[in-house]
Amino acid sequence: MSNQSTYDVAVIGAGVFGAWTAWHLAKRGKRIALIDAYGPAHSRASSGGETRIIRMGYGADELYTGWSKRSLAQWKEFFAVTRQALFLESGVLWMAGDEDLRLRQTIATLKRCGVTFEELDRATLEKRFAQIGFDGVKSGLYEPKSGVLMARRAVAAVVEDAVRHGTEYRCAQVLRPTGSGRVHEVATSDGEKIAAEQFIFACGPWLGKVFPDVLGTRIFPSRQEVFYFGIPAGDTRFAAPALPTWLFQEDLVYGMPDIEGRGLKIAFDEHGERVDPDTQSRIVSPTMTKMVREYAARRFPALKDAPIVETRVCLYENTSSGDFLIDRHPELENVWFAGGGSGHGFKHGPAVGEYITGRLLDGAPAEVRFSLQTKETTQNRAVF
Numbered sequence: 406m407s408n409q410s411t412y413d414v415a416v417i418g419a420g421v422f423g424a425w426t427a428w429h430l431a432k433r434g435k436r437i438a439l440i441d442a443y444g445p446a447h448s449r450a451s452s453g454g455e456t457r458i459i460r461m462g463y464g465a466d467e468l469y470t471g472w473s474k475r476s477l478a479q480w481k482e483f484f485a486v487t488r489q490a491l492f493l494e495s496g497v498l499w500m501a502g503d504e505d506l507r508l509r510q511t512i513a514t515l516k517r518c519g520v521t522f523e524e525l526d527r528a529t530l531e532k533r534f535a536q537i538g539f540d541g542v543k544s545g546l547y548e549p550k551s552g553v554l555m556a557r558r559a560v561a562a563v564v565e566d567a568v569r570h571g572t573e574y575r576c577a578q579v580l581r582p583t584g585s586g587r588v589h590e591v592a593t594s595d596g597e598k599i600a601a602e603q604f605i606f607a608c609g610p611w612l613g614k615v616f617p618d619v620l621g622t623r624i625f626p627s628r629q630e631v632f633y634f635g636i637p638a639g640d641t642r643f644a645a646p647a648l649p650t651w652l653f654q655e656d657l658v659y660g661m662p663d664i665e666g667r668g669l670k671i672a673f674d675e676h677g678e679r680v681d682p683d684t685q686s687r688i689v690s691p692t693m694t695k696m697v698r699e700y701a702a703r704r705f706p707a708l709k710d711a712p713i714v715e716t717r718v719c720l721y722e723n724t725s726s727g728d729f730l731i732d733r734h735p736e737l738e739n740v741w742f743a744g745g746g747s748g749h750g751f752k753h754g755p756a757v758g759e760y761i762t763g764r765l766l767d768g769a770p771a772e773v774r775f776s777l778q779t780k781e782t783t784q785n786r787a788v789f
């Protein structure tokens with residue numbers, strides 16, 4: 406990357422949001438610099454996990470159902486063109502107990518949006534998924550066409566393809582832009598200057614650290630612990646297609662089948678404590694380990710004594726509502742934020758990149774839910 410060049414757009418952050426943004430802009434023939442402090446979907450990034458769910462169900466929320474649909478089509482097309490098998494159509498099973506309002510809302514939304522799904526009663530659930538313990542579950546909804554993205558590798562693949570289309574990628578930490586009005590260049594921690602017409606900061610949980618004055622209290626990075634349980638030798642009941650990806654909203658818990666032999670994944674979706682992305686511990690806590698062990702035994706009786714074979718600590722980058730933050734900086738006219746994935750953003754990477762590209766190049770209308778002005782300084786989660 407030469408320091409004399411002026412790029413059309415500098416994208417800072419090569420997680421799923423930044424990678425797809427660079428990709429869409431590069432496909433439109435723009436000169437793009439993509440810069441990440443550690444590398445695409447590295448271990449500390451929100452996009453850095455092995456796997457992420459892509460599902461269409463969002464309760465009554467048609468905006469994200471629509472975006473999931475658009476994004477799944479783009480992911481599949483991208484994998485087909487680049488000849489990579491990084492989407493697993495495991496199916497996604499929603500389970501509901503007494504509080505089934507969200508399930509009913511999801512059914513209505515999926516019908517309106519033309520998404521294929523099946524409604525399952527308790528007897529059918531038990532017959533079809535005998536390896537699941539349905540304690541507290543009354544009914545289910547099954548999305549057969551949804552599933553799992555191989556997250557970290559998918560982001561690396563998008564960056565690689567963006568580079569093939571002319572994006573210049575480099576590993577560097579970009580320093581906070583200063584001043585007001587128009588930004589002409591940003592500096593990196595090793596003293597390089599990167600000049601561009603537009604700057605998009607897709608810095609995930611670091612957004613609040615890069616822009617402490619504007620986002621320090623509006624992005625809530627939370628610590629999320631993920632567990633993988635070892636499957637009994639030779640047992641195929643816990644891999645797809647026998648076991649789908651699943652979610653049980655009332656317990657704020659989700660899991661995935663055994664993929665590539667890593668074990669059955671389980672995690673709680675409740676927001677963990679607020680943390681600093683650079684200094685937080687990446688080792689799971691004894692309290693959460695105990696809770697997840699108990700949950701695994703309740704939901705999967707055959708895994709009662711299964712060993713934990715892997716753990717991860719990852720970060721959500723929550724906004725107050727769970728709506729994304731994709732908007733201009735309030736004072737720096739050519740600086741944009743793209744973040745606030747809030748624990749559900751990964752699947753939407755393609756649509757996020759497309760949206761920003763439309764706003765930058767085509768003057769596409771802004772979605773008010775993504776605006777900075779709708780982001781509060783206290784959390785009141787509305788998107789799940």
Ligand SMILES: Cc1cc2nc3c(=O)[nH]c(=O)nc-3n(C[C@H](O)[C@H](O)[C@H](O)COP(=O)(O)OP(=O)(O)OC[C@H]3O[C@@H](n4cnc5c(N)ncnc54)[C@H](O)[C@@H]3O)c2cc1C
Pocket residue numbers: 417418419420421422423440441442443444445446447449450451452453454456457458459577578579580607608609610611612615629630631672719720721722743744745746747748749750751752753
């Ligand atoms: C445990 C867990 C489970 C999840 N499950 C799902 C799921 O099943 N489905 C789903 O859709 N979503 C899920 N999510 C949410 C999803 O992963 C995130 O919303 C998404 O990955 C956010 O991507 P991002 O590009 O905004 O951030 P990141 O991936 O964090 O990328 C930001 C990048 O910016 C870089 N950066 C920051 N500051 C600088 C700087 N100053 N200079 C240069 N580079 C910088 C960082 O190094 C980083 O690579 C989950 C998240 C977690 C943590």
